Amino acid sequence: MIRDRNGADHANRAATDALSPDMVKTRADWIRAARRQVDALDARLLLQAVTRRTHAELMTRPEIALSPAEQEDLEALLRRRANGEPLAYLLGSADFYGRRFRVSPAVLTPRPETEELATRALAELARIPGKVRVLDLGVGSGVLAITLALEHPAAELVAIDLSAEALEVARLNAAALGASVRFLASDWFSALADERFHLIVANPPYIAADDPHLAGDGLRFEPRPALTDEADGLAAIRAITVAAPSHLHPGGCLLFEHGWNQGADARALLAAAGFEEAQTWRDLSGQERISRGRLA
Ligand SMILES: C[S@@+](CC[C@H](N)C(=O)[O-])C[C@H]1O[C@@H](n2cnc3c(N)ncnc32)[C@H](O)[C@@H]1O
Known part of the structure; x- marks a missing residue:
């Protein structure tokens, strides 16, 4: 139990990498920006959870924009993950x-x-x-x-x-x-x-x-x-x-x-x-x- 398998190595980068909704719009933009805050797999799983899309759906239509509500939810989850909260609690x-x-x-x-x-x-x-x-x-x-x-x-x-x-x-x-x-x-x-x-x-x-x-x-x-x-x-x-x-x-x-x-x-x-x-x-x-x- 001592090792954190959820690996919150990225926690301290969050402050400098805050996402700006003005700059990032599409799924592809978001995944790139999210990977600067948290582990790449975690970023993808959180994006999948917020958009309720499969990995394949996200990859084949990367140009689709996130809705404002999805952007807000994703930002909140990324902040919590970057703060060290286990991925399983965020995904439920x-x-x-x-x-x-x-x-x-x-x-x-x-x-x-x-x-x-x-x-x-x-x-x-x-x-x-x-x-x-x-x-x-x-x-x-x-x-x-x-x-x-x-x-x-x-x-x-x-x-x-x-x-x-x-x-x-x-x-x-x-x-x-x-x-x-x-x-x-x-x-x-x-x-x-x-x-x-x-x-x-x-x-x-x-x-x-x-x-x-x-x-x-x-x-x-x-x-x-x-x-x-x-x-x-x-x-x-x-x-x-x-x-x-x-x-x-x-x-x-x-x-x-x-x-x-x-x-x-x-x-x-x-x-x-x-x-x-x-x-x-x-x-x-x-x-x-x-x-x-x-x-x-
Ligand atoms: C390390 S967790 C294991 C949970 C699960 N079995 C697993 O492997 O993911 C230990 C569990 O023991 C429970 N626990 C702690 N002290 C206990 C006690 N005196 N009697 C019964 N359960 C206890 C905790 O509430 C917790 O759910």
């Missing part, structure tokens, strides 16, 4: 595992490294024949739970979050994508009584409260409880690893995402909680990112 959606999810500032913007967590979870599910029960801790926008429900129809999904607003977004996404998931408001396992699962997945808040990245571009717009445990970055992982064994069937598995420098701590916490086969995988940039423990 983000893609995850080949599907489009509604996203609001109440939820973490889905990260590509979490797609790797979904892939690992699906590999675990493929090992278990028949019906399986899966729990997603900290569901956010619902990307993990919904992806697992749709990609592995034999899985019965339960998903929890502390945030009522996040649960609302996740419910809307599940309905829109046709996924069957039982959503619950819960402080980690508190609302689950003695329910047990074959697989528990989590992308918990794992940034330490004093990490300066929290105040940086991108992250400062995201819900703080989705990012930090307000402690050392391992508090949520500790709470989850300690309680998970009493919510897993024998041979059950806990799989979670963590910070690039938390792999050794994650494995130690899994071992201390009684898990066997504690294992960590690296993300595409070579950082330890996902750990798994399995019960005997």
